[in-house]
Amino acid sequence: MNTLRILLLSAVALLLALLALTGLPTILSEGALLTGNALMLHVTAGGFLMALITILALLWLRGGAFVGGGIAVWTGRFLAFLFLASVAAAALPIVIVMTPLADSRGQHLLLLWHETAGIIALVSFLPMVALNLYWNRNPKRNTGVKE
Amino acid sequence: MHPLRALIVALALLTFLLHPAGGSASEEESGLETRSERPFVHRINLYAEDGRVIDPHARNAPVFSNDATCGKCHDVAAVAQGWHFNAPSLEADHGRRGEPWFLIDEATGTQIPVSYRGWPGTWTPESLDLSPQDFITLFGRHLPGGGIGDPRHRDGDSDDNWDSTGNLEIDCMVCHSVSPNYDPLPRIEQIDLGNYRYVSVVAMGLGTVKGSSLESASTATSIDDAFAEFDPAMEEGEKKAVVDFIYNISRFDEDNRTLFELVGEIPSTNCLFCHTNHVTQSSDGLEDWQRPRDVHLEAGLSCVDCHSNGIDHNIVRGFEGETIQGALHGEMFTCRGCHMGTNPRHATDVTANAGGLGSPIPGHHGIPLIHFETMSCTSCHSGPMPDHQTTILQTSMAHGLGVPRFERAVMELPYIVQPIFIPDQVGKLAPHKAVWPSYFGVMDNDGTVTPLSPDQVRARVSIDSKQKPPIDPGIIAKTLKELQENGDVAHVYVSEGQLHRLENTTGELASEEHPAAQPYTWPLAHDVRPAGQSIGARSCQECHSPEAPFLFSKVSLPLVLQRPEPLVQTAFEFSGLDSTLNQRFAQSFAIRPLYKVALALAILLTGLALLAAIVGWLIRGVLR
Numbered sequence: 001m002n003t004l005r006i007l008l009l010s011a012v013a014l015l016l017a018l019l020a021l022t023g024l025p026t027i028l029s030e031g032a033l034l035t036g037n038a039l040m041l042h043v044t045a046g047g048f049l050m051a052l053i054t055i056l057a058l059l060w061l062r063g064g065a066f067v068g069g070g071i072a073v074w075t076g077r078f079l080a081f082l083f084l085a086s087v088a089a090a091a092l093p094i095v096i097v098m099t100p101l102a103d104s105r106g107q108h109l110l111l112l113w114h115e116t117a118g119i120i121a122l123v124s125f126l127p128m129v130a131l132n133l134y135w136n137r138n139p140k141r142n143t144g145v146k147e
Numbered sequence: 148m149h150p151l152r153a154l155i156v157a158l159a160l161l162t163f164l165l166h167p168a169g170g171s172a173s174e175e176e177s178g179l180e181t182r183s184e185r186p187f188v189h190r191i192n193l194y195a196e197d198g199r200v201i202d203p204h205a206r207n208a209p210v211f212s213n214d215a216t217c218g219k220c221h222d223v224a225a226v227a228q229g230w231h232f233n234a235p236s237l238e239a240d241h242g243r244r245g246e247p248w249f250l251i252d253e254a255t256g257t258q259i260p261v262s263y264r265g266w267p268g269t270w271t272p273e274s275l276d277l278s279p280q281d282f283i284t285l286f287g288r289h290l291p292g293g294g295i296g297d298p299r300h301r302d303g304d305s306d307d308n309w310d311s312t313g314n315l316e317i318d319c320m321v322c323h324s325v326s327p328n329y330d331p332l333p334r335i336e337q338i339d340l341g342n343y344r345y346v347s348v349v350a351m352g353l354g355t356v357k358g359s360s361l362e363s364a365s366t367a368t369s370i371d372d373a374f375a376e377f378d379p380a381m382e383e384g385e386k387k388a389v390v391d392f393i394y395n396i397s398r399f400d401e402d403n404r405t406l407f408e409l410v411g412e413i414p415s416t417n418c419l420f421c422h423t424n425h426v427t428q429s430s431d432g433l434e435d436w437q438r439p440r441d442v443h444l445e446a447g448l449s450c451v452d453c454h455s456n457g458i459d460h461n462i463v464r465g466f467e468g469e470t471i472q473g474a475l476h477g478e479m480f481t482c483r484g485c486h487m488g489t490n491p492r493h494a495t496d497v498t499a500n501a502g503g504l505g506s507p508i509p510g511h512h513g514i515p516l517i518h519f520e521t522m523s524c525t526s527c528h529s530g531p532m533p534d535h536q537t538t539i540l541q542t543s544m545a546h547g548l549g550v551p552r553f554e555r556a557v558m559e560l561p562y563i564v565q566p567i568f569i570p571d572q573v574g575k576l577a578p579h580k581a582v583w584p585s586y587f588g589v590m591d592n593d594g595t596v597t598p599l600s601p602d603q604v605r606a607r608v609s610i611d612s613k614q615k616p617p618i619d620p621g622i623i624a625k626t627l628k629e630l631q632e633n634g635d636v637a638h639v640y641v642s643e644g645q646l647h648r649l650e651n652t653t654g655e656l657a658s659e660e661h662p663a664a665q666p667y668t669w670p671l672a673h674d675v676r677p678a679g680q681s682i683g684a685r686s687c688q689e690c691h692s693p694e695a696p697f698l699f700s701k702v703s704l705p706l707v708l709q710r711p712e713p714l715v716q717t718a719f720e721f722s723g724l725d726s727t728l729n730q731r732f733a734q735s736f737a738i739r740p741l742y743k744v745a746l747a748l749a750i751l752l753t754g755l756a757l758l759a760a761i762v763g764w765l766i767r768g769v770l771r
Contacts, residue, residue, distance in 0.1 A: 033517060033520060033521065034517070035517060035521070036725065036728055037728060039517075040728070040731070040732060040735075047742060047745070047746065050745075050746055050749040050750070050753075051745070051749060053749065053753055054748075054749040054752045054753050054756075057752065057753045057756035057757065058752065058756050060756070060760070061756045061759055061760050061763075081757060081760070084753055084756075084757055085753075085757055087753070088749075088750045088753040088754055088757075091746055091749065091750050092750055094746065095743060095746050095747050095750065097513060097515060098513065098739070098742075098743050098746075099513065099743070100512045100513015100514070101512070101513070102512065102513070103510035103511060103512050104497075104509070104510070104511045104514070104516065104519065105497055107515070107516050108516070111516065
C-alpha cells in the first residue's frame with residue numbers, strides 16, 4: 001500500500017511540476033500568454049492530476065484519515081486536506097468556463113481563483129508529503145491505532 | 148491735468164485704439180457660429196478664389212471656390228490636413244495599412260498597389276512615373292479633392308499645368324451634400340476633361356461647363372454654338388478660352404444666394420460612393436440582396452457615428468492603438484471602446500462608459516480570455532463567414548464602383564481576396580483583404596525589384612491591347628525577352644507570389660519565391676455581423692476542428708498568369724500559427740465534452756471524499 005502511495009505521490013509531484021512549469025510563467029510575467037504547447041501540456045497535466053487526486057482522496061479516506069493525533073499528524077492531515085481541496089478548487093473554474101457559465105469579466109475572477117488555488121496546491125504539496133512520510137514511519141499511526 | 152491722471156487717460160486711449168471693436172482678436176478671426184444642434188441652413192453667397200463675392204448674372208462670372216466660400220466660416224486650412232486629404236503629407240501620421248489605389252492594366256497583367264502614404268508594399272506614384280495630374284486622371288473619380296489635387300495644400304511640386312486646370316480643391320459637398328441635385332458623375336466627367344476648378348459647381352448643378360482645360364488654347368477651334376448664342380457680345384479675343392462656363396441662375400435668389408443642402412452628420416450613402424465593397428465570387432451562393440448589411444447600419448447607425456472627427460477632419464479609423472501625433476486617437480470609437488468602454492489595460496474588462504450608442508455589452512460567455520488577447524474583434528465579427536474557399540471582392544476605389552459602365556465582369560483586376568487571417572498592427576489575428584501584385588519590373592543586382600507602369604512597358608515593347616488575364620506564360624516570356632533586348636537591366640514579371648524571369652541558358656520562364664511578390668494586405672472591418680452570426684457563437688468547433696474554415700480554409704489565388712494547376716494555399720500559411728499544433732488542438736475538441744464530464748466528476752468525488760472525512764471526524768468526536 002505504501003509503495004502505491006509513493007508511486008501516486010510521485011506521479012502527482014511530476015504533474016504538479018509540469019503544471020507549474022507551464023502555468024507559472026503566465027502568472028509571474030504580465031503579458032505572457034498560456035498558448036500553444038504550454039497550454040496543451042498544462043491542460044493534459046491538469047486532467048491527469050485531477051484523476052490522480054480523486055484516487056488519492058478516496059484512498060486517503062479509506063486509509064483512516066482523521067484517526068490518530070499529535071501535532072505532526074494534525075499538521076500533515078491539514079496540509080493534505082488543503083492540498084486536495086485546492087486542487088479541486090483550481091479545477092472548478094475550468095469547468096465553469098467550459099460549460100460555459102461565465103462572461104469575460106467573470107472569467108477574470110475565475111482565472112484569479114484558478115491561479116490562487118493552484119499556487120496554494122503547489123505550496124502545500126511538499127510539506128504535506130514530508131509530514132506524511134514522517135507520519136508513515138510509524139505503522140501504528142498509519143493504521144489509526146492510538147498510541 | 149495731474150500727470151498720473153494724464154497717464155491713465157493715455158493708457159485707456161491706447162487700449163481703445165488697439166481694440167476698437169472691444170472684442171478679442173480670436174473672436175474677430177472666427178467665422179459665423181450657431182452652436183446649435185439644428186443644422187444651419189446654408190443659403191449663402193458664393194465666393195471666387197480671390198475672395199470676391201460672385202454675381203452669377205454677371206458676364207464671365209468666375210467659378211466659385213470651395214476654399215473661399217466655405218472658408219468664410221470654416222477653418223479650411225485645418226480641414227485640408229484631414230485624413231481624406233493628407234495622403235501626400237510628409238508630416239501626417241498614416242497609421243496602419245489601408246486600402247491603396249491600384250494601377251491596373253489587363254493587357255500587361257498589371258495590378259500594382261499605389262499610395263502616397265508610404266505603406267509597406269505600396270509604390271508611390273512618382274516611382275511609377277505618375278505625376279499628380281496623371282494620378283487624378285486615374286483615380287479622381289473617387290478623390291474628394293485637396294491633397295494631391297491642390298498644390299497649395301501638399302508637399303512637393305510637379306510639372307503639371309495647374310494654371311490651366313485649376314486646383315482640384317476639397318469638394319466639401321462630395322461628403323456633406325444631401326441634395327438630390329448633387330451628382331458625382333458630372334464631377335468625374337469634369338475631372339476627365341481636366342476642368343478641376345469646375346468640378347464642384349457642375350456636380351452641384353449650379354452651372355454648366357463646355358470644353359476641356361487639357362486642350363491648349365491654340366488648338367481650340369470654336370466655342371460651342373449654344374454658348375455663342377448665350378453671349379453674343381463676347382469679343383473675338385475672349386474666345387481664346389477653351390472652357391465655357393455659365394451659372395444656372397434659376398438656382399440663385401435675388402440676393403445672389405444659393406442653397407447648399409448639406410449636413411454635418413454625413414449620410415452613409417455618401418460614404419459608400421467611395422467605400423462600397425461588393426462580393427462578386429463566393430462559394431455561399433448568395434445573391435446581393437440576400438447578403439446581410441453591416442449590423443450597425445441595420446441598427447440605425449451611420450458610418451460617422453464611429454468614424455467621427457472634429458474640424459481637423461482627422462477621421463477616426465477605429466483600430467486599436469490608433470494615434471494622432473503620438474496621442475491615442477478616438478479610443479472610445481473602437482469596437483472595444485464603444486461596446487466595453489475605454490479601459491486600455493484590460494481588453495475584456497467592462498467599464499462605466501460601455502454600451503456607447505446603445506451598443507450591447509458583450510458577455511462572451513465561455514470563450515476563454517486568450518481569444519481576446521490574441522484575436523481582434525473583427526476576427527469573429529466582421530466580413531463574410533469564413534468558408535472553405537475565400538471570396539473575390541470588388542471595391543469602389545479599386546474597381547470604380549459607382550461609375551456606371553456596361554459589362555462589369557465577375558473577375559476584374561485587381562483581384563482582391565478575402566478573408567485572409569494574419570496578425571494586425573498590434574499582433575492580433577485579424578481578417579484582411581489581399582492582392583497579389585502583378586507587374587513587369589526591373590531587378591537590380593541586389594535583387595530589389597522595381598515595377599514598370601503599363602505605359603512604361605508599352606513604350607518599350609508592343610502589347611496586344613485585347614489581351615486579358617490569365618495571360619499565357621509564352622506571352623510573358625516573349626515580352627520579357629523584348630524588354631531585355633531594349634536594355635541591359637534584368638527584367639522580371641511578378642505575379643501570384645512568385646517572380647518570373649528568363650533562364651539565361653534556355654530562355655524559358657523560371658519562377659521563384661521573392662519578397663516583392665508578397666501580397667499586399669489590409670485589414671477588413673466591415674460588414675460587421677450580429678453577435679449571433681459571429682464565428683464561435685454556436686460552438687468552439689467552428690474554429691477548433693480539423694475542417695474549420697477559419698484555420699484550414701483554402702485560399703485560391705486568382706490567376707493573372709495562366710497556370711496548368713490552380714494555385715491554392717491554406718489559411719495557415721498566412722496566419723503564422725503552428726499547423727500541427729492547431730490540428731492536434733482541434734482534434735482534442737472531439738473528447739472535450741468527455742473531459743468536461745470527467746473533470747466535473749473528479750471535482751465532485753474529491754469534494755465528497757473531503758466532506759466525508761470532515762463529517763467522519765466530527766461523528767467520531769461526538770461518539771467519543
